[in-house]
Amino acid sequence: MFVSSIKHKMPEQQPEIRRRNFDEVALGYDDTTAKAEASRCLQCKTAPCRQGCPVGINIPAFIKHIREGDFTAAIDEIKTKNNLPAICGRVCPQEDQCEKFCVVGKKGEPVGIGRLERFAADYARARGRKQKVILPPEPLGKVAIIGAGPAGLSAAGDLARMGYKVTVFEALHAPGGVLMYGIPEFRLPKEIVRQEIEELKELGVEIVVNAVIGKTFTIDELLTEEGFDAVFIGTGAGLPHFMDIPGENLNGVYSANEFLTRVNLMKAYKFPEAGTPVHAGKRVAVVGAGNVAMDAARTALRLGAENVYIVYRRSEEEMPARAEEIEHAKEEGVEFRLLTNPVRIIGDERGWVKGLECIRMELGEPDESGRRKPVPIANSNFVLDVDTVIMAIGQGPNPLVQQTTPGLAVNKRGNITTDETGRTSKEGVFAGGDIVTGAATVIQAMGAGKKAAAAIHEYVQNKRKGARNSQ
Amino acid sequence: MFTILKKQELAPSVKLFVVQAPLIARKCQPGQFVILRIDENGERIPLTIADFDRAAGTITLIFQEVGHTTRQLGRLSAGDALLDLAGPLGKATHIEKFGTVVCVGGGIGVAPVYPIARAYKEAGNKVISIIGARNADLLILEQEMAAISDVLYITTDDGSKGRKGLVIDPLKEMLAAGEKIDLVMAIGPVIMMKSVAEVTRPYGVHTIVSLNPIMVDGTGMCGGCRVSVGNKNKFACVDGPEFNAHEVDFDGLMARQKMYHSYERREHRCGGDCSCHR
Ligand SMILES: Cc1cc2nc3c(=O)[nH]c(=O)nc-3n(C[C@H](O)[C@H](O)[C@H](O)COP(=O)(O)OP(=O)(O)OC[C@H]3O[C@@H](n4cnc5c(N)ncnc54)[C@H](O)[C@@H]3O)c2cc1C
Numbered sequence: 011m012f013v014s015s016i017k018h019k020m021p022e023q024q025p026e027i028r029r030r031n032f033d034e035v036a037l038g039y040d041d042t043t044a045k046a047e048a049s050r051c052l053q054c055k056t057a058p059c060r061q062g063c064p065v066g067i068n069i070p071a072f073i074k075h076i077r078e079g080d081f082t083a084a085i086d087e088i089k090t091k092n093n094l095p096a097i098c099g100r101v102c103p104q105e106d107q108c109e110k111f112c113v114v115g116k117k118g119e120p121v122g123i124g125r126l127e128r129f130a131a132d133y134a135r136a137r138g139r140k141q142k143v144i145l146p147p148e149p150l151g152k153v154a155i156i157g158a159g160p161a162g163l164s165a166a167g168d169l170a171r172m173g174y175k176v177t178v179f180e181a182l183h184a185p186g187g188v189l190m191y192g193i194p195e196f197r198l199p200k201e202i203v204r205q206e207i208e209e210l211k212e213l214g215v216e217i218v219v220n221a222v223i224g225k226t227f228t229i230d231e232l233l234t235e236e237g238f239d240a241v242f243i244g245t246g247a248g249l250p251h252f253m254d255i256p257g258e259n260l261n262g263v264y265s266a267n268e269f270l271t272r273v274n275l276m277k278a279y280k281f282p283e284a285g286t287p288v289h290a291g292k293r294v295a296v297v298g299a300g301n302v303a304m305d306a307a308r309t310a311l312r313l314g315a316e317n318v319y320i321v322y323r324r325s326e327e328e329m330p331a332r333a334e335e336i337e338h339a340k341e342e343g344v345e346f347r348l349l350t351n352p353v354r355i356i357g358d359e360r361g362w363v364k365g366l367e368c369i370r371m372e373l374g375e376p377d378e379s380g381r382r383k384p385v386p387i388a389n390s391n392f393v394l395d396v397d398t399v400i401m402a403i404g405q406g407p408n409p410l411v412q413q414t415t416p417g418l419a420v421n422k423r424g425n426i427t428t429d430e431t432g433r434t435s436k437e438g439v440f441a442g443g444d445i446v447t448g449a450a451t452v453i454q455a456m457g458a459g460k461k462a463a464a465a466i467h468e469y470v471q472n473k474r475k476g477a478r479n480s481q
Numbered sequence: 482m483f484t485i486l487k488k489q490e491l492a493p494s495v496k497l498f499v500v501q502a503p504l505i506a507r508k509c510q511p512g513q514f515v516i517l518r519i520d521e522n523g524e525r526i527p528l529t530i531a532d533f534d535r536a537a538g539t540i541t542l543i544f545q546e547v548g549h550t551t552r553q554l555g556r557l558s559a560g561d562a563l564l565d566l567a568g569p570l571g572k573a574t575h576i577e578k579f580g581t582v583v584c585v586g587g588g589i590g591v592a593p594v595y596p597i598a599r600a601y602k603e604a605g606n607k608v609i610s611i612i613g614a615r616n617a618d619l620l621i622l623e624q625e626m627a628a629i630s631d632v633l634y635i636t637t638d639d640g641s642k643g644r645k646g647l648v649i650d651p652l653k654e655m656l657a658a659g660e661k662i663d664l665v666m667a668i669g670p671v672i673m674m675k676s677v678a679e680v681t682r683p684y685g686v687h688t689i690v691s692l693n694p695i696m697v698d699g700t701g702m703c704g705g706c707r708v709s710v711g712n713k714n715k716f717a718c719v720d721g722p723e724f725n726a727h728e729v730d731f732d733g734l735m736a737r738q739k740m741y742h743s744y745e746r747r748e749h750r751c752g753g754d755c756s757c758h759r
């Protein structure tokens with residue numbers, strides 16, 4: 011049989027159409043293409059791809075089911091390890107994970123593992139297929155999860171499957187974390203996030219929204235008054251950084267978090283049908299070149315901006331965003347101003363942005379991170395004519411929980427410190443995801459949630475055994 | 482869902498709700514606020530917790546109808562429910578026995594000042610309150626403030642009640658007369674808080690204001706509520722909302738509050754020319 015050396019293409023909306031709508035860009039495989047792509051897998055005995063998957067999906071096994079046309083068996087296999095496959099299939103950087111290790115990728119392109127995972131999840135979802143769950147009559151214990159992002163949701167799903175009574179406390183009005191407020195609709199439709207979380211609820215997971223831990227309850231209250239056996243903290247890296255340059259408080263300057271939250275969580279792109287406004291000007295500068303910057307830039311285009319610039323102090327090579335995201339942004343017309351660093355935001359007499367003063371940079375010696383350090387070129391300042399500036403230069407840990415939890419150790423950047431199983435310095439308290447690692451990926455957060463769930467299980471059972479023995 | 486148990490009109494376009502919210506009532510302290518969302522399409526807006534009853538599990542919100550969401554809120558009745566209510570948010574007021582505390586409330590600002598003034602009183606302070614409004618009809622919580630204040634001054638812009646003039650007038654006189662004031666707490670329109678800061682600055686009287694920038698999440702993740710305090714950016718929802726008045730960039734705050742003016746008008750589909758808009 012002829013096996014293609016390249017991945018089967020996934021159909022996409024054309025750039026000139028999609029750049030003005032919020033519909034999903036990538037359209038997914040059909041049955042035939044999925045089977046054909048699945049046939050590219052060599053079913054390696056050692057399955058090197060599996061070492062690249064932070065949640066340990068049995069990749070060849072689910073791919074085999076797809077090849078044989080048993081799509082529901084495929085999703086059942088995935089779901090034993092991954093609670094949110096329709097999401098991971100869409101947003102994981104597979105080129106750095108499972109697909110990086112795929113044997114087929116040595117000679118040609120690796121097997122499209124992510125696309126196949128997405129296909130199986132969508133297939134099951136479209137048919138309303140539910141998982142079979144048998145819960146024990148008596149729960150094994152009560153666990154509180156703080157934050158309904160990928161880390162918290164994955165810990166919740168695993169613990170519920172093991173037989174725990176799980177309550178997730180989420181500060182916002184909708185669960186999902188970055189999946190809901192950060193990653194845009196056109197990459198990850200919110201309806202899919204909602205449905206995937208609904209399935210978790212069917213496992214018996216209770217989600218309490220509008221509950222800001224540190225304010226509504228403290229961790230100590232959850233462990234004592236509320237009677238939880240253990241707590242998992244998955245509060246993410248939600249604190250936006252600004253540059254501390256003049257003009258940052260002018261009207262028309264946003265953190266990427268605020269801009270994306272208004273558009274994604276609050277649906278400002280439907281204003282005034284939805285009550286929250288957003289100001290997307292005609293000419294928008296997005297500072298930074300990670301995935302967050304690409305998302306903000308592509309969102310600004312879809313809100314009707316005429317020119318959208320990515321302003322980045324290093325060169326194309328150092329851009330942290332995924333190659334595919336950069337490609338998509340370019341196709342849609344985002345303009346790149348590389349080796350360019352903002353020094354000041356210029357306002358008009360009414361307090362609105364009217365320009366971004368930048369300085370040109372050149373690359374010097376490599377720094378600690380091994381990347382060549384950008385240095386300003388004297389007297390090369392110029393003004394970019396923009397009316398909106400979006401800061402996408404990174405996020406720090408959300409400090410609310412740390413500030414109100416005595417005895418919880420954090421490092422100098424404010425991230426919670428844990429051992430490799432997710433145990434913190436405080437008994438009964440576990441943590442994982444971006445709050446521990448700093449801004450990382452969805453699947454790494456899920457992997458951390460999974461590990462912590464196992465550690466929580468061990469901890470609670472030991473504690474209960476201890477309690478029984480001393481009786 | 483958070484049920485509205487009681488609704489009362491305090492003044493034209495100023496309404497009071499008592500809302501069932503046991504988790505918030507359990508924990509809240511004077512100076513804190515909530516973020517609410519009326520329905521699925523709704524915007525998240527911040528309102529101060531004007532009172533609470535821990536035993537009954539309720540909180541009181543007092544709001545002025547100034548735009549789309551607050552007017553929609555004003556149309557709800559007892560028995561209706563709010564979809565989302567998050568809180569208590571922000572730092573609580575620092576309450577201790579300072580000596581003499583002057584509490585200044587302008588317009589709708591009297592609502593947030595009330596629980597704070599009461600807490601100062603309960604902590605053993607001498608509480609002098611100054612409350613003001615444009616006219617007598619718009620004055621709220623007069624009885625409540627009288628009950629917890631050692632001295633109460635009332636001012637109206639047009640003289641229809643109390644003294645004619647601004648809330649800063651009695652404050653200026655007290656300071657000029659050399660009255661010993663240990664702390665001033667002022668809440669109201671930004672322009673009023675700014676004038677209070679200017680009045681107390683030369684006397685070096687510690688002055689606290691509660692800021693009301695535009696907010697989205699209210700939990701510190703967007704920075705939309707940032708204000709410059711002592712030349713440093715602070716997020717009012719987590720670092721505040723109360724700050725040292727002598728360090729606040731009030732002009733910057735006022736400019737940022739206007740950010741969505743043109744959008745707010747579009748929302749009314751009236752082009753902004755109808756009587757609903759000032
Ligand atoms: C715009 C954007 C695009 C991205 N794109 C990708 C991508 O394509 N692929 C990828 O793999 N990764 C991507 N990432 C990174 C990825 O989203 C994160 O690494 C991941 O979401 C981290 O998960 P988490 O569960 O640790 O935290 P989060 O997703 O941040 O979730 C934390 C949750 O905790 C809640 N919370 C915080 N404090 C409290 C509190 N005190 N009480 C209660 N709840 C609280 C928050 O509201 C939030 O819901 C992107 C990130 C952003 C911002």
Ligand SMILES: Cc1cc2nc3c(=O)[nH]c(=O)nc-3n(C[C@H](O)[C@H](O)[C@H](O)COP(=O)(O)OP(=O)(O)OC[C@H]3O[C@@H](n4cnc5c(N)ncnc54)[C@H](O)[C@@H]3O)c2cc1C
Nearest residue numbers: 526527528529544545547548549550551693694695738745
């Ligand atoms: C911590 C905090 C506590 C508050 N407590 C109260 C309270 O107890 N009672 C009360 O009536 N109001 C309070 N406010 C103000 C209240 O949030 C706004 O009036 C409300 O968001 C306006 O929403 P809207 O849709 O009705 O009006 P919009 O249509 O959004 O705006 C109408 C007008 O109000 C201005 N505005 C918008 N948002 C705010 C804001 N957050 N603060 C001030 N002006 C704003 C707009 O620029 C516009 O001029 C508080 C604000 C904060 C930040």
Ligand code: SF4
Nearest residue numbers: 051052054059112113
């Ligand atoms: S490494 Fe590639 S070819 Fe081998 S089992 Fe995994 S996906 Fe299939």
Ligand code: FES
Nearest residue numbers: 699701703704718
């Ligand atoms: S409202 Fe978003 S950080 Fe304060």
